[in-house]
Amino acid sequence: MEIDKEGNQPDNGFASSDSALQWSQWQLLDSILPTGGFAHSLGLEAAIQTRLVSTPEDLQTFITHLLDNTGSLLLPYVYSAAISPDMETWCKLDKTLDATLTNQVGRKASTAQGSALMRVAATVFSETQPCLKAMRNASLCSASGKVLVCFHHAPIFGLVCGVLGMDGTTAQRAYMYTTMRDVISAATRLNLVGPLGAAVLQHQMSKVAEAMVLKWMDRSVEESCQIAPLLDTVQGCHAYLFSRLFCS
Numbered sequence: 001m002e003i004d005k006e007g008n009q010p011d012n013g014f015a016s017s018d019s020a021l022q023w024s025q026w027q028l029l030d031s032i033l034p035t036g037g038f039a040h041s042l043g044l045e046a047a048i049q050t051r052l053v054s055t056p057e058d059l060q061t062f063i064t065h066l067l068d069n070t071g072s073l074l075l076p077y078v079y080s081a082a083i084s085p086d087m088e089t090w091c092k093l094d095k096t097l098d099a100t101l102t103n104q105v106g107r108k109a110s111t112a113q114g115s116a117l118m119r120v121a122a123t124v125f126s127e128t129q130p131c132l133k134a135m136r137n138a139s140l141c142s143a144s145g146k147v148l149v150c151f152h153h154a155p156i157f158g159l160v161c162g163v164l165g166m167d168g169t170t171a172q173r174a175y176m177y178t179t180m181r182d183v184i185s186a187a188t189r190l191n192l193v194g195p196l197g198a199a200v201l202q203h204q205m206s207k208v209a210e211a212m213v214l215k216w217m218d219r220s221v222e223e224s225c226q227i228a229p230l231l232d233t234v235q236g237c238h239a240y241l242f243s244r245l246f247c248s
Contacts, residue, residue, distance in 0.1 A: 021165040024125060028160060029174055031181065033124075036116040040109045041186035041246040042066060042179070043235030048190060050234055059192050060205070062231075063183055067209050069228035070179050071216030073100075074154040075172050076224040079217070081158025082171035087135050091148055093155040096221055101152075103236045109248035114153035121160045129163050172217050176209045186246060 027033060044062060047053040053062050077093050101107040122133040139148045154175065161171035180202065188198045226232060238248055 018165075020128065024128065024164045025161075025166055025174075027124070028121070028164060029178065031185075033120060034116070035120055036113050037178065037182045038185055039246060040113065040182065040248045041190070042109075042183045043106075043231055043238065043248070044183055044186050045190060045244055045246045046234050046238040046241060047231070048192070049241055050237065052230075052234055053192070056193060056197075056201075059187055060201070063180065063201075063205055064208050065228045065231055066183055067176060067180060067205075067212045068215075069226065069231060070176065071212040072225050072227045074224075075175065075213070075216045076219045076221045077152075077154040078158035078161070078172050078175045079168045079219065080221055081155045082162040082166060083168045085159045085162030087138060090135065090155055090159050091139070093158075093221065094149040094152050097152045097155060098150045100224065102226075103232050105236050105238045105248045106232065107152075110152045110154070111150050112247070114156040115151035117153060117160065118151055118156050121156075125160075125164070132160065132163055135159075169217060173210075173213050176213050180205055180209050189245065 031038070043066070044053065044059075047062055053059055074097075077097055081090060081093055097110070098107070101110065118132070118136050121129075122136040126133050139151075157175055157178075158171055161174060166174065184193075184198050184202050184205070187193050187201075188195060193201060235248065238244065238246075
Protein backbone atom coordinates (compact mmCIF):
# COMPACT_ATOMS: atom_id res chain seq x y z
CA MET A 1 0.00 0.00 0.00
CA GLU A 2 1.52 3.30 -1.06
CA ILE A 3 0.74 6.95 -0.40
CA ASP A 4 1.27 9.33 -3.32
CA LYS A 5 3.51 12.39 -3.05
CA GLU A 6 0.58 14.80 -2.76
CA GLY A 7 -0.54 13.18 0.47
CA ASN A 8 -3.71 11.63 -0.86
CA GLN A 9 -5.27 8.63 0.84
CA PRO A 10 -3.80 5.23 -0.07
CA ASP A 11 -5.49 3.33 -2.86
CA ASN A 12 -6.76 0.31 -0.95
CA GLY A 13 -9.85 -0.54 -2.98
CA PHE A 14 -13.07 1.17 -3.96
CA ALA A 15 -13.45 4.87 -3.31
CA SER A 16 -17.00 4.40 -2.03
CA SER A 17 -19.60 1.77 -1.37
CA ASP A 18 -21.60 3.11 -4.33
CA SER A 19 -18.81 2.37 -6.78
CA ALA A 20 -18.37 -1.12 -5.34
CA LEU A 21 -22.07 -1.81 -5.81
CA GLN A 22 -21.89 -0.64 -9.42
CA TRP A 23 -19.19 -3.19 -10.22
CA SER A 24 -21.33 -5.90 -8.62
CA GLN A 25 -24.41 -4.79 -10.54
CA TRP A 26 -22.53 -4.94 -13.85
CA GLN A 27 -21.21 -8.40 -13.02
CA LEU A 28 -24.74 -9.60 -12.32
CA LEU A 29 -25.70 -8.73 -15.90
CA ASP A 30 -22.52 -10.13 -17.46
CA SER A 31 -23.13 -13.13 -19.69
CA ILE A 32 -20.00 -14.78 -18.28
CA LEU A 33 -21.71 -15.27 -14.91
CA PRO A 34 -22.37 -19.06 -14.80
CA THR A 35 -26.11 -19.05 -14.09
CA GLY A 36 -27.10 -21.48 -16.85
CA GLY A 37 -29.23 -19.00 -18.78
CA PHE A 38 -27.71 -19.97 -22.12
CA ALA A 39 -28.89 -23.57 -21.68
CA HIS A 40 -32.44 -22.37 -22.30
CA SER A 41 -34.06 -20.96 -25.44
CA LEU A 42 -37.19 -19.64 -23.66
CA GLY A 43 -39.38 -21.74 -25.93
CA LEU A 44 -37.71 -20.62 -29.17
CA GLU A 45 -36.40 -24.07 -30.11
CA ALA A 46 -39.86 -25.60 -29.80
CA ALA A 47 -41.34 -22.67 -31.73
CA ILE A 48 -38.91 -23.35 -34.59
CA GLN A 49 -39.67 -27.07 -34.71
CA THR A 50 -43.41 -26.44 -34.68
CA ARG A 51 -42.92 -23.94 -37.54
CA LEU A 52 -44.18 -21.04 -35.48
CA VAL A 53 -40.86 -19.32 -36.19
CA SER A 54 -39.04 -19.83 -39.47
CA THR A 55 -37.93 -16.39 -40.69
CA PRO A 56 -36.18 -13.34 -39.20
CA GLU A 57 -39.52 -11.56 -39.22
CA ASP A 58 -41.07 -14.42 -37.26
CA LEU A 59 -38.19 -14.16 -34.81
CA GLN A 60 -38.86 -10.49 -34.17
CA THR A 61 -42.54 -11.25 -33.60
CA PHE A 62 -41.65 -14.09 -31.20
CA ILE A 63 -39.27 -11.87 -29.21
CA THR A 64 -41.90 -9.13 -28.99
CA HIS A 65 -44.51 -11.51 -27.61
CA LEU A 66 -41.95 -13.08 -25.28
CA LEU A 67 -40.96 -9.70 -23.84
CA ASP A 68 -44.59 -8.70 -23.49
CA ASN A 69 -45.39 -11.91 -21.62
CA THR A 70 -42.27 -11.58 -19.48
CA GLY A 71 -43.38 -8.12 -18.48
CA SER A 72 -46.93 -9.13 -17.62
CA LEU A 73 -46.07 -12.37 -15.83
CA LEU A 74 -42.64 -11.97 -14.24
CA LEU A 75 -41.80 -8.29 -13.79
CA PRO A 76 -44.16 -8.01 -10.78
CA TYR A 77 -42.09 -10.65 -9.00
CA VAL A 78 -38.81 -8.94 -9.88
CA TYR A 79 -40.17 -5.61 -8.70
CA SER A 80 -41.62 -6.90 -5.42
CA ALA A 81 -38.42 -8.72 -4.51
CA ALA A 82 -36.19 -5.78 -5.47
CA ILE A 83 -38.01 -3.24 -3.30
CA SER A 84 -38.20 -5.63 -0.36
CA PRO A 85 -35.14 -7.95 -0.52
CA ASP A 86 -35.73 -10.04 2.58
CA MET A 87 -36.28 -13.72 3.35
CA GLU A 88 -39.99 -13.47 4.16
CA THR A 89 -40.87 -11.64 0.94
CA TRP A 90 -38.73 -13.96 -1.16
CA CYS A 91 -40.38 -17.12 0.23
CA LYS A 92 -43.85 -15.69 -0.33
CA LEU A 93 -43.08 -14.65 -3.91
CA ASP A 94 -41.46 -17.98 -4.71
CA LYS A 95 -44.46 -19.98 -3.53
CA THR A 96 -46.87 -17.72 -5.38
CA LEU A 97 -44.96 -18.01 -8.65
CA ASP A 98 -44.68 -21.78 -8.30
CA ALA A 99 -48.46 -21.98 -8.02
CA THR A 100 -48.90 -19.62 -10.97
CA LEU A 101 -46.71 -21.37 -13.54
CA THR A 102 -48.66 -24.14 -15.30
CA ASN A 103 -46.03 -25.02 -17.88
CA GLN A 104 -43.87 -27.83 -16.49
CA VAL A 105 -40.97 -27.09 -18.85
CA GLY A 106 -41.01 -23.41 -17.97
CA ARG A 107 -41.28 -24.18 -14.26
CA LYS A 108 -38.25 -26.47 -14.33
CA ALA A 109 -36.27 -23.91 -16.33
CA SER A 110 -37.19 -21.19 -13.83
CA THR A 111 -36.08 -23.23 -10.81
CA ALA A 112 -32.89 -24.41 -12.54
CA GLN A 113 -31.81 -20.88 -13.45
CA GLY A 114 -32.94 -19.46 -10.13
CA SER A 115 -31.05 -21.99 -8.01
CA ALA A 116 -27.93 -21.44 -10.14
CA LEU A 117 -28.21 -17.66 -9.80
CA MET A 118 -28.65 -17.85 -6.03
CA ARG A 119 -25.71 -20.23 -5.67
CA VAL A 120 -23.46 -18.01 -7.80
CA ALA A 121 -24.56 -14.77 -6.13
CA ALA A 122 -24.12 -16.20 -2.64
CA THR A 123 -20.58 -17.27 -3.55
CA VAL A 124 -19.43 -14.29 -5.62
CA PHE A 125 -20.81 -11.59 -3.33
CA SER A 126 -20.18 -13.43 -0.04
CA GLU A 127 -17.68 -10.85 1.24
CA THR A 128 -19.71 -7.73 0.49
CA GLN A 129 -23.25 -9.13 0.78
CA PRO A 130 -23.14 -12.05 3.25
CA CYS A 131 -26.93 -11.93 3.64
CA LEU A 132 -27.32 -13.74 0.31
CA LYS A 133 -25.38 -16.74 1.56
CA ALA A 134 -27.28 -16.66 4.85
CA MET A 135 -30.64 -16.63 3.05
CA ARG A 136 -29.60 -19.45 0.74
CA ASN A 137 -28.41 -21.59 3.65
CA ALA A 138 -31.59 -20.89 5.59
CA SER A 139 -33.75 -21.87 2.62
CA LEU A 140 -31.90 -25.16 2.23
CA CYS A 141 -31.96 -26.12 5.91
CA SER A 142 -35.36 -25.58 7.47
CA ALA A 143 -36.30 -26.94 10.87
CA SER A 144 -38.56 -29.58 9.32
CA GLY A 145 -35.89 -30.68 6.88
CA LYS A 146 -37.88 -29.42 3.89
CA VAL A 147 -36.63 -26.90 1.34
CA LEU A 148 -38.44 -23.63 1.99
CA VAL A 149 -38.36 -22.35 -1.58
CA CYS A 150 -38.34 -23.70 -5.12
CA PHE A 151 -35.74 -21.11 -6.25
CA HIS A 152 -37.71 -19.57 -9.10
CA HIS A 153 -35.60 -17.22 -11.17
CA ALA A 154 -37.61 -13.97 -11.24
CA PRO A 155 -37.93 -13.50 -7.45
CA ILE A 156 -34.27 -14.40 -6.94
CA PHE A 157 -33.18 -11.98 -9.66
CA GLY A 158 -35.16 -9.20 -7.97
CA LEU A 159 -33.81 -10.20 -4.56
CA VAL A 160 -30.19 -10.06 -5.70
CA CYS A 161 -30.77 -6.76 -7.50
CA GLY A 162 -32.28 -5.29 -4.33
CA VAL A 163 -29.42 -6.49 -2.16
CA LEU A 164 -26.93 -5.02 -4.65
CA GLY A 165 -28.59 -1.63 -4.40
CA MET A 166 -30.63 -1.50 -7.59
CA ASP A 167 -33.91 0.36 -7.44
CA GLY A 168 -37.09 -1.33 -8.63
CA THR A 169 -37.10 0.31 -12.05
CA THR A 170 -33.51 -0.64 -12.83
CA ALA A 171 -34.09 -4.21 -11.64
CA GLN A 172 -37.09 -4.61 -13.96
CA ARG A 173 -35.19 -3.16 -16.91
CA ALA A 174 -32.24 -5.45 -16.14
CA TYR A 175 -34.49 -8.51 -16.12
CA MET A 176 -36.00 -7.56 -19.45
CA TYR A 177 -32.49 -7.05 -20.84
CA THR A 178 -31.29 -10.50 -19.77
CA THR A 179 -34.42 -12.09 -21.25
CA MET A 180 -33.85 -10.37 -24.59
CA ARG A 181 -30.13 -11.20 -24.53
CA ASP A 182 -30.70 -14.89 -23.83
CA VAL A 183 -33.37 -15.47 -26.49
CA ILE A 184 -31.29 -13.70 -29.16
CA SER A 185 -28.27 -15.77 -28.13
CA ALA A 186 -30.40 -18.89 -28.56
CA ALA A 187 -31.49 -17.68 -32.00
CA THR A 188 -27.83 -17.38 -33.00
CA ARG A 189 -27.04 -20.94 -31.96
CA LEU A 190 -30.16 -22.17 -33.75
CA ASN A 191 -28.89 -20.52 -36.97
CA LEU A 192 -31.80 -18.12 -37.26
CA VAL A 193 -29.46 -15.14 -37.28
CA GLY A 194 -25.70 -14.60 -37.45
CA PRO A 195 -23.57 -13.03 -34.69
CA LEU A 196 -23.48 -9.60 -36.34
CA GLY A 197 -27.16 -9.79 -37.20
CA ALA A 198 -27.89 -10.75 -33.59
CA ALA A 199 -26.12 -7.62 -32.34
CA VAL A 200 -28.15 -5.48 -34.74
CA LEU A 201 -31.35 -7.25 -33.72
CA GLN A 202 -30.65 -6.72 -30.05
CA HIS A 203 -30.17 -3.00 -30.64
CA GLN A 204 -33.41 -2.82 -32.61
CA MET A 205 -35.40 -4.83 -30.08
CA SER A 206 -34.18 -2.70 -27.18
CA LYS A 207 -36.86 -0.14 -28.10
CA VAL A 208 -39.50 -2.86 -27.83
CA ALA A 209 -38.06 -4.07 -24.53
CA GLU A 210 -38.15 -0.55 -23.10
CA ALA A 211 -41.76 -0.15 -24.21
CA MET A 212 -42.67 -3.38 -22.44
CA VAL A 213 -40.92 -2.25 -19.25
CA LEU A 214 -42.89 0.99 -19.26
CA LYS A 215 -46.09 -0.92 -20.01
CA TRP A 216 -45.80 -3.43 -17.14
CA MET A 217 -43.46 -1.85 -14.58
CA ASP A 218 -44.19 -1.38 -10.86
CA ARG A 219 -47.15 -3.76 -10.72
CA SER A 220 -48.05 -5.91 -7.77
CA VAL A 221 -47.91 -9.70 -7.87
CA GLU A 222 -51.71 -9.78 -7.75
CA GLU A 223 -51.69 -8.16 -11.22
CA SER A 224 -49.36 -10.76 -12.71
CA CYS A 225 -50.92 -12.54 -15.69
CA GLN A 226 -50.17 -14.78 -18.68
CA ILE A 227 -50.98 -12.97 -21.93
CA ALA A 228 -49.34 -15.31 -24.45
CA PRO A 229 -50.89 -18.76 -23.90
CA LEU A 230 -49.73 -19.98 -27.32
CA LEU A 231 -46.07 -19.41 -26.42
CA ASP A 232 -46.66 -21.15 -23.10
CA THR A 233 -48.21 -24.14 -24.87
CA VAL A 234 -45.41 -24.36 -27.43
CA GLN A 235 -42.75 -24.22 -24.73
CA GLY A 236 -44.53 -27.04 -22.94
CA CYS A 237 -43.97 -29.22 -26.02
CA HIS A 238 -40.19 -28.88 -25.73
CA ALA A 239 -39.85 -32.10 -23.75
CA TYR A 240 -41.49 -34.03 -26.59
CA LEU A 241 -39.12 -32.83 -29.34
CA PHE A 242 -37.30 -35.68 -31.07
CA SER A 243 -34.00 -33.81 -30.95
CA ARG A 244 -33.16 -30.66 -29.04
CA LEU A 245 -30.18 -28.45 -28.29
CA PHE A 246 -31.57 -26.61 -25.26
CA CYS A 247 -33.10 -27.67 -21.95
CA SER A 248 -36.19 -25.55 -22.54
